[in-house]
Amino acid sequence: MNISENPFNEPVPAKALDRRLILVAGVILLASLGSVYAWSFFTRPLQAAYGWSNAQVSIVFSxxxxxxxxxxxxxxxxxxxLGGRRLMKRSAKFFVSGYLISALGLYLGSGVIGGAESAFVSWLSFLVLAFGYGVIxxxxLGTGYVxxxxxxxxxxxxxxxxxxxMIVMGFGMGALFMSKVFAPFSMKIAGGNVxxxxxxxxxxxxxxxxxxxHYIYSPHASIATMQKATVADTYPHKTNARVRLWLVCFLYSVAGLGIISLLSPLMQNLLAANDPSLSPAELAAAGATLIAIASIGNSVGRLFWAxxxxxxxxxxxxxxLLGTSALAYLLMPQVSSPLIYSILICYVIACYGGGFGTxxxxxxxxxxxxxxxAMHGLVLTGWAVAGLTAPPLFGYMNDTIxxxxANAAYYICAGSLVLSTIIVWTFKGLHRECGLPDKRCP
Structure with a gap:
């Protein structure tokens, strides 16, 4: 592949560049960013050290x-x-800075300016943590992902x-690596100090x-010869097409994020109903195992469906993927077998990941x-809104009713996915039309 000059002021390799190397670099970068999904690993250590509530710690992730x-x-x-390399470096700087600022916030709450029991010190520490990890x-995260x-x-x-x-699978696998390997190792190195x-x-x-x-390069002109121009390049889409795509992402994210937020308690409740002799520690271990397996399903689903x-x-x-997920959610209230329930959960989470992959x-x-x-960035705000609304809603239901x-959650998820399936179906004709060759191009 011949590499020609590009408008982004990126270095041009002296020899032909294997695009698979860029794919691997992208997977590594998104695996690093995907560690954010393992935030819950630090929940209990933070609560034990700083006395923060579940709601406070959850706000940081939101x-x-x-x-x-x-x-x-x-x-x-x-x-x-601006090009891929420049923006990925910007992403890395923000992401790493987020951890550094978070560490500063936690250090402030460790007693250097007053005891953690002081309301002022506790809130100052929390706000710096939230600003670092959540905002910066x-x-x-968003800069690097898109x-x-x-x-x-x-x-x-x-x-x-x-x-x-492949690349969004890296995002999912990064969370699994962080929660099961890197985070425990880091806490061991740090002697339990977050x-x-x-x-x-x-x-x-x-x-x-x-x-x-260093291995990220923006696509060059020579790549364009691998794909002929289509109507999609200049099609004058109406606003409703953008709204419909946003709704698709929002609706399947509601189903995915909502159920993910309750995975452990749902599994524990089912196991306790089947075997009341199980101890809290055994139930918690089973819930953690389901989360880990579902994380693998999430990652594999991103590649498989895409x-x-x-x-x-x-x-x-x-x-x-949306229609069969809706069916699986409708089956869950009738399931009493932990094994069948786990299979259904892993399937719907794999389809949730498949949505992001596709x-x-x-x-x-x-x-x-x-x-x-630009359109991908807009659509991802649907995921952001779902993340701010679905977990709190499902958590509120779990507290009040x-x-x-559980059944209310399953039916909400099924309804969201049915509606999302209908909206996607409306794109059939438009997708066919946008795939036609552009006759104005040779």
Whole structure:
């Protein structure tokens, strides 16, 4: 592949560049960013050290989710102007800075300016933590997510589903690696001190991400020869097409994030009903195991459904994954077997991940590669809004109507997915039209 000059002031390799190297670099970068999903690992250590409530600790994660969505909205249009490498370096700087500021906040609450029992010290420490991890780190998340997906997709116009599926799978696997390997190791190195653990995590990710950024290049002109221009590149979409895509992302995110927030208690309740002799520790271990397995399903689903969409079409893939997920949720209230329940849960989480793996390629098919990053940023705000609304709603139901919360959650998820399936179906004709060759191009 010949590498020509590009408008982003990026270094041009002296020899042909293997696009698979860029894919690997993108996966590593998103795996680093995906560690945000493992935030719950630090919940109990933070509560034990600083006396914060579940609500306070959850707010930090919600801010990171919102930061991802809304910074992606801002960054999307910049990808085609500033280039992938520059924006990925910006993402790494924000992301690492988020951990550093968070560590500072925790250090302030460790007694250097007063005891943690002081309301002023406690709130100051919490606000700095929330600003660092939630706001600054969230900006890094959104900047990197939309940039990496758009850049890698641009290098694989002939295999968009596979490429975007691989890279967003990295985002999911990063959370599993963080929660099961890196976070426990960091806490061991730090002697259980979360502030020191955050400093260690920041240092490691700074090195990893800067090295990976060295292998990120924006798609060059030679790549364009691999895909003929289609109507999508210039199609005058109406606002309702953008709204419908946003609703699709919002609705399947409500179903995914809502059920993820209750995975452990739902599994524990089912097991306790089947075997009342199980101890709280055994129930908690079972809940943690289901979360880990579901995380793997989330990651694999991102690649499987995106790759499948290369063969059966984006709209068809969405209809199948959303429709079958709705059916699985409708079956859950009737299931009493922990094994069958676990299989259904892992399937719906895999489909939730599949939505994120497939939607970049659907956007590219509808709006063209040049408009993909801006539209992807807009659509991701649907995920951000779902993250701010679904977990609190499901948690409120679990607190106020615990005996009915599970079934209510399943039916809300099923209804959201049915509606999302209907909306996706309305894209069939438009998707077919946007895939036609552009007769104005040779």
């Amino acid at each position: 801010l990171a989710v919102a930061g991802l969505g809304f910074s992606a909205l801002y960054t999307g249009p910049l990808v085609s102007k 780190g969230g900006i890094g 940039t990496a997906v758009s850049t890698v997709a641009g290098w694989f116009p002939d295999r968009k589903g596979f490429a975007t599926g 502030a020191i653990a955050f400093l260690f995590i920041a240092a490691v990710y700074a090195v990893i991400m800067m090295i990976a950024c 790759w499948t969409s290369d063969g059966i079409g984006r709209v068809n893939a969405f209809i199948i 939607i970049p390629s659907l956007i590219s098919d509808l709006f063209g590669p040049k408009r993909m990053s 615990p005996e009915h919360a």
